[in-house]
Amino acid sequence: MRADLDRLMAEYNLDAIVVLGDETPNSQRDYLTSRARAGGSIYKKRGEPAVYVVSPMEIDEAAKSGLAVKTMYDFGLAELQKQHRGDIPAIRRGIMQNIFKSLGISGRVGLYGTHEVNSTVPFIMMMLDNTMGVELATSEENRPDLFSRMYETKDDQEIAALRDVGKRTSQLVSDTWEFISQHYATSLEIGSPIVDKNGNPLTIGAVKRFIRMRAMELDVTEEDTIFAQGRDAALPHSRGEDDDVLQVGKSIVYDIFPKHIHSGYYHDMTRTWCIGVAPADVQAAYDDVMHVFHETQARMKIGEDAKLFQEMALDYFESKEHPTPRTRNDTMDGYVHSLGHGLGLNIHEAPGLRLYGPSKLEAGNVFTVEPGLYYPDRGYGVRVEDTVYLDDEGKLQTLTDFRYDLVIPIRVR
Amino acid sequence: MRADLDRLMAEYNLDAIVVLGDETPNSQRDYLTSRARAGGSIYKKRGEPAVYVVSPMEIDEAAKSGLAVKTMYDFGLAELQKQHRGDIPAIRRGIMQNIFKSLGISGRVGLYGTHEVNSTVPFIMMMLDNTMGVELATSEENRPDLFSRMYETKDDQEIAALRDVGKRTSQLVSDTWEFISQHYATSLEIGSPIVDKNGNPLTIGAVKRFIRMRAMELDVTEEDTIFAQGRDAALPHSRGEDDDVLQVGKSIVYDIFPKHIHSGYYHDMTRTWCIGVAPADVQAAYDDVMHVFHETQARMKIGEDAKLFQEMALDYFESKEHPTPRTRNDTMDGYVHSLGHGLGLNIHEAPGLRLYGPSKLEAGNVFTVEPGLYYPDRGYGVRVEDTVYLDDEGKLQTLTDFRYDLVIPIRVR
Numbered sequence: 001m002r003a004d005l006d007r008l009m010a011e012y013n014l015d016a017i018v019v020l021g022d023e024t025p026n027s028q029r030d031y032l033t034s035r036a037r038a039g040g041s042i043y044k045k046r047g048e049p050a051v052y053v054v055s056p057m058e059i060d061e062a063a064k065s066g067l068a069v070k071t072m073y074d075f076g077l078a079e080l081q082k083q084h085r086g087d088i089p090a091i092r093r094g095i096m097q098n099i100f101k102s103l104g105i106s107g108r109v110g111l112y113g114t115h116e117v118n119s120t121v122p123f124i125m126m127m128l129d130n131t132m133g134v135e136l137a138t139s140e141e142n143r144p145d146l147f148s149r150m151y152e153t154k155d156d157q158e159i160a161a162l163r164d165v166g167k168r169t170s171q172l173v174s175d176t177w178e179f180i181s182q183h184y185a186t187s188l189e190i191g192s193p194i195v196d197k198n199g200n201p202l203t204i205g206a207v208k209r210f211i212r213m214r215a216m217e218l219d220v221t222e223e224d225t226i227f228a229q230g231r232d233a234a235l236p237h238s239r240g241e242d243d244d245v246l247q248v249g250k251s252i253v254y255d256i257f258p259k260h261i262h263s264g265y266y267h268d269m270t271r272t273w274c275i276g277v278a279p280a281d282v283q284a285a286y287d288d289v290m291h292v293f294h295e296t297q298a299r300m301k302i303g304e305d306a307k308l309f310q311e312m313a314l315d316y317f318e319s320k321e322h323p324t325p326r327t328r329n330d331t332m333d334g335y336v337h338s339l340g341h342g343l344g345l346n347i348h349e350a351p352g353l354r355l356y357g358p359s360k361l362e363a364g365n366v367f368t369v370e371p372g373l374y375y376p377d378r379g380y381g382v383r384v385e386d387t388v389y390l391d392d393e394g395k396l397q398t399l400t401d402f403r404y405d406l407v408i409p410i411r412v413r
Numbered sequence: 414m415r416a417d418l419d420r421l422m423a424e425y426n427l428d429a430i431v432v433l434g435d436e437t438p439n440s441q442r443d444y445l446t447s448r449a450r451a452g453g454s455i456y457k458k459r460g461e462p463a464v465y466v467v468s469p470m471e472i473d474e475a476a477k478s479g480l481a482v483k484t485m486y487d488f489g490l491a492e493l494q495k496q497h498r499g500d501i502p503a504i505r506r507g508i509m510q511n512i513f514k515s516l517g518i519s520g521r522v523g524l525y526g527t528h529e530v531n532s533t534v535p536f537i538m539m540m541l542d543n544t545m546g547v548e549l550a551t552s553e554e555n556r557p558d559l560f561s562r563m564y565e566t567k568d569d570q571e572i573a574a575l576r577d578v579g580k581r582t583s584q585l586v587s588d589t590w591e592f593i594s595q596h597y598a599t600s601l602e603i604g605s606p607i608v609d610k611n612g613n614p615l616t617i618g619a620v621k622r623f624i625r626m627r628a629m630e631l632d633v634t635e636e637d638t639i640f641a642q643g644r645d646a647a648l649p650h651s652r653g654e655d656d657d658v659l660q661v662g663k664s665i666v667y668d669i670f671p672k673h674i675h676s677g678y679y680h681d682m683t684r685t686w687c688i689g690v691a692p693a694d695v696q697a698a699y700d701d702v703m704h705v706f707h708e709t710q711a712r713m714k715i716g717e718d719a720k721l722f723q724e725m726a727l728d729y730f731e732s733k734e735h736p737t738p739r740t741r742n743d744t745m746d747g748y749v750h751s752l753g754h755g756l757g758l759n760i761h762e763a764p765g766l767r768l769y770g771p772s773k774l775e776a777g778n779v780f781t782v783e784p785g786l787y788y789p790d791r792g793y794g795v796r797v798e799d800t801v802y803l804d805d806e807g808k809l810q811t812l813t814d815f816r817y818d819l820v821i822p823i824r825v826r
Binding site: 020023024025028037038056057058060061073078081085086088110111112113114115116117118119120121122124125128136138145146147212213216217221223224235236237238239329330332336337346347348355356 | 433436437438441450451468469470471473474486491494498499501523524525526527528529530531532533534535537538541549551558559560625626629630634636637648649650651652742743745749750759760761768769
């Protein structure tokens, strides 16, 4: 968590960090600024307060971060502009030298943030030559970076934000279920179209439009929501095709990861639905997925290796003769991804529930549990996902709140 | 435009480019992939087709880019994972070496895209040592990067997308005007609150909620919309305070830059409004702004220096005794920013209408024209902005379509 920053800087042997920023969304900057809506970069020496350097127009927004705010004019921008007239790289270099000198930054410096790569290059070159008088931490150590380490555990304020976006997302999924169930099937035969009261077919595009509007009312934004049916449901990253009509008995994977418009925290959940009836093969796959879903969570506790849960999932699915990457390297069938991932201001962050990686479960972890099975050639996929939180007493709390029914009942007419 | 890529690579002496990508929004990748919803990076040798390297789960989405799609397994991921078991940096390095070798990338290589800085560092280090057998283009030349050069002009497909999002945005602003004008003032005295038919005050938060919902219906997303009143309107980057009640006669700066949810292209427009009546000082500032708005556009033509228009704005505002950064370096009063900026898949891109920078207007330019005047201590700010397009015949077309009235008429009750 954020409070660990100075301790982790010591552990990582960093005398200072720079969080580079431009106009791109920047979760590491957001994390340190409590999501103040300003651009700019952050400079912090170990044991000293962070300094947020922004353009003069953004001072008021930047002040909401609670950090010390300075502008580039405080570091000689006006003089450098006069001296270098339009030579942007020279001005940038001068500003950076002035900031380092003025703040007394020296020793080993780590670079973070999100930035356009092309304009990161000259900055890194400067850190590597002798102009800045510092040593660049090149992150070649095989371990998570500083921010990933902080992200691994959430403080109370973050948990409150995560709980809030979890409630909103669960509501949204519940509303989507209701929206679909107000429609009709023309018969309960597999493949029959779902229609509205006037007989017009219900498309994935219409469902997505409903989701989008409802998300807005709930003060969350969603992008790239997966609402994919049949074969598309078996392609874990297919978003679904807008023109496809919903059909009785086809597996629908609905994976949604909205972000609260103010806090910026994400929730992530998935449900698999069959409208009207579930075919036997989909039901069997669903049962295997739910087995792993419950069995792994029952074993989760503080101090346990994160990779244990991926192993449990692999063992169980293999015992049921589903292919996995352990049995077939490049398989696109069966269980093809890891069991879960942390989330916060990023949709994917530490800790990961996967085979490789050092993490042990700790109090304050927030992560997804999302077993799935995929069979493109058989035309179905199944995934179920909740976001969970390991609390201070070591209890696993679920931040998602929606039932696990596979079948959405539907009226026939 | 995109079709210039190989020609510009030759001009910039680049044998190959790499567009690095992770989960972060990445407009340079979007530009080359027509916004396919996949992660991954792009590798392109001059004169050869680009290769898009993604995870196996994203093949189908990536294929929508029209580029050649490969996965990391095609470049030995499985073998590297076995060899380096969980040593992520080593695996990354191996993949990159395999990609470079397999595609025959050598010579001078430019790096682009948007990426987490900390994991960009080892990649740049690899390019600098001898393991990759290439020379890193370090971008220290004082000129716009390759993508900025492409962004300067838009092709027909892009103009169509920009025209479309312009129509939607203009509609949204028109709807916002209508929404406000359906309210009431308790009197026409400056400072009187605006209320609904039940006498409940109309807040900025309520207006922003209206904008958000309506944006969704129009298939655009907006974030960080500025709807700022009084002193806040005089702080160019203040977003406005949700709890503030709209008042008669206060200047409201409404600056909105929505993005189409499918195309990803932006529009950018600003209007300044006073509800009911306009005070004389706001009206006078408004007239000065509109003078610059029209006068500069009347002079815009192919081949003209972009900086001329910023000079015209500065000259005129100074002649009216408004402070500018030319008369007072760090002024926060008067005219404090540049006249405009290009836009496309980025809200700010080339060409810029500012004092420094080499650009001349060309056919295919799309940019904003946005003079403004700011007086925080007097409690008002004024800005008017359209997005315009210089067509193949050299005619300046406006992509924004909404009237420039300062006063929104309001009923009193």
